[in-house]
Amino acid sequence: STLYVGRAEEILERVLPEGRTIVITDANIDRLYPHLVRRYDYIIVGQGEVCKSLQTVERVYRELMALGADRSTFILGIGGGIVTDIAGFVAATYMRGLEFGFVSTTLLGQVDASIGGKNGVNVADYKNMVGTFRQPRFVVADVEMLRTLPKRELRAGMAEVVKSAIIADADLFERLERCGEGIYDSVEDMQEAMMSAVMVKAHIVAEDEREKGMRRLLNLGHTLGHAIEKCTH
Ligand code: GLY
Numbered sequence: 001s002t003l004y005v006g007r008a009e010e011i012l013e014r015v016l017p018e019g020r021t022i023v024i025t026d027a028n029i030d031r032l033y034p035h036l037v038r039r040y041d042y043i044i045v046g047q048g049e050v051c052k053s054l055q056t057v058e059r060v061y062r063e064l065m066a067l068g069a070d071r072s073t074f075i076l077g078i079g080g081g082i083v084t085d086i087a088g089f090v091a092a093t094y095m096r097g098l099e100f101g102f103v104s105t106t107l108l109g110q111v112d113a114s115i116g117g118k119n120g121v122n123v124a125d126y127k128n129m130v131g132t133f134r135q136p137r138f139v140v141a142d143v144e145m146l147r148t149l150p151k152r153e154l155r156a157g158m159a160e161v162v163k164s165a166i167i168a169d170a171d172l173f174e175r176l177e178r179c180g181e182g183i184y185d186s187v188e189d190m191q192e193a194m195m196s197a198v199m200v201k202a203h204i205v206a207e208d209e210r211e212k213g214m215r216r217l218l219n220l221g222h223t224l225g226h227a228i229e230k231c232t233h
Helices: 008-015 027-032 054-066 081-096 107-113 143-148 151-168 170-185 187-207 214-219 222-232
Strands: 002-005 021-026 041-045 074-079 100-104 121-123 126-130 138-141
Touching (some): 002 008, 008 138, 021 081, 027 074, 041 054, 041 081, 054 121, 081 107, 100 107, 126 222, 151 170, 151 214, 187 214
Parallel strands (some): 100 138
16 A cells, blocks of 8 residues: 555545545545545445444445446545445445545544555454455545544554554654644644655554454554453443
């Protein structure tokens, strides 16, 4: 995959393939960025972890069929981790696989969910039980889009950046300590931290795409987090 950092609209004009694109997104993104979503055919999925389900996937397949999507259709997921997980899984399986790309709109998505080719949905309260490894053609990370994110969501993403620093980038860890809360006020600092975290993940995934060994490092905090989510709904 190629990662593009910058203004989503401009980058998409350059990187989308010729032919038909269908967007998969959620209502929030459609409300905030209608000019981006509505220039293509689009499918809206629900918000929240409970919507990351096989029922949603089946509904999206049906909508794709109704829109006449075929093997030449390009799927563009625009959203956070829930949208990109669903869009990636749908794209990997509809008609045995369509090409796809993402515009990642949350910090958490930019540094983790959209990178590395994992996709999938939850089954019976178990997170990410069904899915595939399939790399998107591209991921677009537009830090300007983070302006509309609630602080809590920024912190959730920053926790992933700290995780990446703990795993493999002591220099990033020091920078984060130095910036402290101030990082949220500086688009440049956020972008630099985001890119460092992406590099940590990209290097690990390049070595171990299928999580046979070192990719497990990326689950630092996740395994416990999944258990807490399961026990507390
Ligand atoms: N979210 C952990 C991984 O992509 O491996």
